[in-house]
Amino acid sequence: MARDDGPCTQRRSILDATARSIAHRGYEATTISEIAAEAGVDVGDVRRLIGDEEACFGALFSETFHETFTLVLERTRDTPWPQSAHDGLATFLELLASEPIRVRACVDGVRALGRVGCLRLDSAIEAFTAFLTPGFTANDTTPVFHGNLLGATVVHVIAQHVHEDRIEELPAALPQLLGVALIPFCDAQAIDALLISR
Numbered sequence: 001m002a003r004d005d006g007p008c009t010q011r012r013s014i015l016d017a018t019a020r021s022i023a024h025r026g027y028e029a030t031t032i033s034e035i036a037a038e039a040g041v042d043v044g045d046v047r048r049l050i051g052d053e054e055a056c057f058g059a060l061f062s063e064t065f066h067e068t069f070t071l072v073l074e075r076t077r078d079t080p081w082p083q084s085a086h087d088g089l090a091t092f093l094e095l096l097a098s099e100p101i102r103v104r105a106c107v108d109g110v111r112a113l114g115r116v117g118c119l120r121l122d123s124a125i126e127a128f129t130a131f132l133t134p135g136f137t138a139n140d141t142t143p144v145f146h147g148n149l150l151g152a153t154v155v156h157v158i159a160q161h162v163h164e165d166r167i168e169e170l171p172a173a174l175p176q177l178l179g180v181a182l183i184p185f186c187d188a189q190a191i192d193a194l195l196i197s198r
Helices: 007-025 032-039 043-049 053-076 083-097 100-113 115-131 133-138 145-163 167-182 188-196
Strands: none
Touching: 007 032, 007 043, 007 053, 007 100, 032 043, 032 053, 053 083, 053 100, 053 115, 083 167, 083 188, 100 115, 100 145, 100 167, 115 133, 115 145, 145 167, 167 188
């Protein structure tokens, strides 16, 4: 029986249920029936509001990344470069560490979907590249592919923490990721000064 909640609340419940189901059972073992039961809604509600299992995962991944990156941009809007890169990465890692079930579900889903899952990561990598735009603008000798390298490195570090069941420790990865992000733009002393200033 469907809850008497509005579509936005039901959608959020379905995405939370999708995250819990994938995190506990794995992407391939998660069914639309399990998602509906976990969310306390009918299967028809899941299909009407989001779609099938793959659509539920897609919505979960997109909304999790969008919500996280929106907060990163809000928190760094008025911060000058390169401090904004530091603050943005720190915020990103802290937010992910605070949502271990969603992060585990997103990593598991991407892994299980193979090529389709990897395509979902393109938007995340593009966002990291855009986030580094001030550095590229200030230093026209830095190749743009560096943003893609940072995105891939962040994804690898996140996946490694998920695999090792250490999602809550993601903020501790800030020094290594900041080094990868800023070394083309700043010298090591400037990066150390950013890390010490926090």
